[in-house]
Amino acid sequence: MSTTERTDQRRVPEHRQPESAPARPPAAVGWAYAMVIVATLAAIASNVFEIAHQVETGAAGAATTGDLVLTIAFCALFGYFAEMLRAGRQWGRVLLTIFTSLGLLFTGLGLAGLGGRPLVGPLQASLAVTSLVPSVIGLVLLYVPSVNQWIAQVRDRSRTVSQRMRKAFLTAHVAISVGWLGLVTGMFAMSVSGATTGSAEHQAAMYRTMSMLDEIFLGMTSMFALITGIVVAAGTKWGLLLRTWVAVKFFTTMGVMMLGFAVIHQLILRANELVDEGAPVRGGELDTVGWSMAAAAAVAVLSLVFMTAVSTYKPWGHTRRGRRANARPAARRTSSSR
Structure with missing residues (x-):
């Protein structure tokens, strides 16, 4: 066989199977x-x-x-x-x-x-x-x-979102998360101020301001931080449960949301009820409720700071699910090369 014939054979394109239509x-x-x-x-x-x-x-x-x-x-x-x-x-x-x-x-x-x-x-x-x-x-x-x-x-x-959508959701996630951290930090400061003051007027002002922030912003910021975070994780290469740091952030976010709804919100409601009833500033139930709010808000602040650090350092590698997902393409490549 001549060199020209061998070259022509190499130029013949391989027959490719048409891609299957997307499953309904x-x-x-x-x-x-x-x-x-x-x-x-x-x-x-x-x-x-x-x-x-x-x-x-x-x-x-x-x-x-x-x-x-x-x-x-x-x-x-x-x-x-x-x-x-x-x-x-x-x-x-x-x-x-x-x-x-x-x-x-x-x-x-x-x-x-x-x-x-x-x-x-x-x-x-x-x-x-x-x-x-x-x-x-x-x-x-x-x-x-x-x-x-x-x-x-x-x-x-x-499975992935477009690059433009990813950037939009990531920007929203960072902005909302910063707002959430600032909001919870402010509520922690107000709860400590209300728990330590000796003035009934000052205490009432702190707790009513906390109630307003809780009613309008706290649930909204936490919910949208969760939504945007899930889209950025599940809709990109990171995956929601493929890397340990992403999974830790997800479950920590859920925990902080539950803390806000089941604990902080209820304590704020009770504190304002006691203020309206004219409960004593010091030495009674209002004192206990105030310090409980401060402790719960402190846990929320520390949790959000922890999530910020985890997002920065991205530690711990893949989860077991992520390792299995990475092993499947490698196994397919190995079997196809045999």
Whole structure:
């Protein structure tokens, strides 16, 4: 065979199999999408009913405005996450799972009267129950075998967000997290000031300011810090549970949120109740509540500083899940080379 013939043979392009079309989502995805939307609409209706009740009774204020903003934001976000699920985005499923679970938790606490604002009348309670049922069904449908198989098929093509979106979410995450840290630090300073003062007027001013910040900003900043952080993690190469430092940040964020909702919020409510009742500044329950608020706020501040350090140094390497994920491509390359 001549050199020219060998060269021509090398130039013949190899036959390539056409890429398979993206797998269509199974029916369970559509049903999960519908259940999440129904649950979200019921929860929003319950929130709107509460806002209307506050307006009718003259109790509307800055907290009502914050509730309205959160209602609009969550309506848009849940719709967006549901659309990302239908597009096969793994991070969309993760966000839907987390926030549907949080909704179940908070709604359950509200129904049981164990936290948050009490439900107003049977209509709001009925709406809360209406949101619970499709939420549970939707969560189950998100992880049936057909959905897991479909996500596994499309995740390599669509698991990450675009570079522009990543930068936007990262900027928002950093800005909101800084605001969250500043807010909690300020509340810690006010709680210490209220617990150490001998002036009833000064103490009342501190606790009422804390109540305003808690009602308007604390829940909002923590929630959006969590949302943007999950998108930056689950929607990029870092992954939500692939690296230890990301997983630690995620669970620490959840812990600080629970601390704020279940402990700090309840203590602020109790402190303001005692102030309105004219409780003594020193030596009584108000003293205990004040120092408890300071201790809880200190834990929150230290936790947020810890998360900032973890984000900077990125220690500890991959999780067990991350090591398994890295081993799969290597195993495929080894088997294909044989």
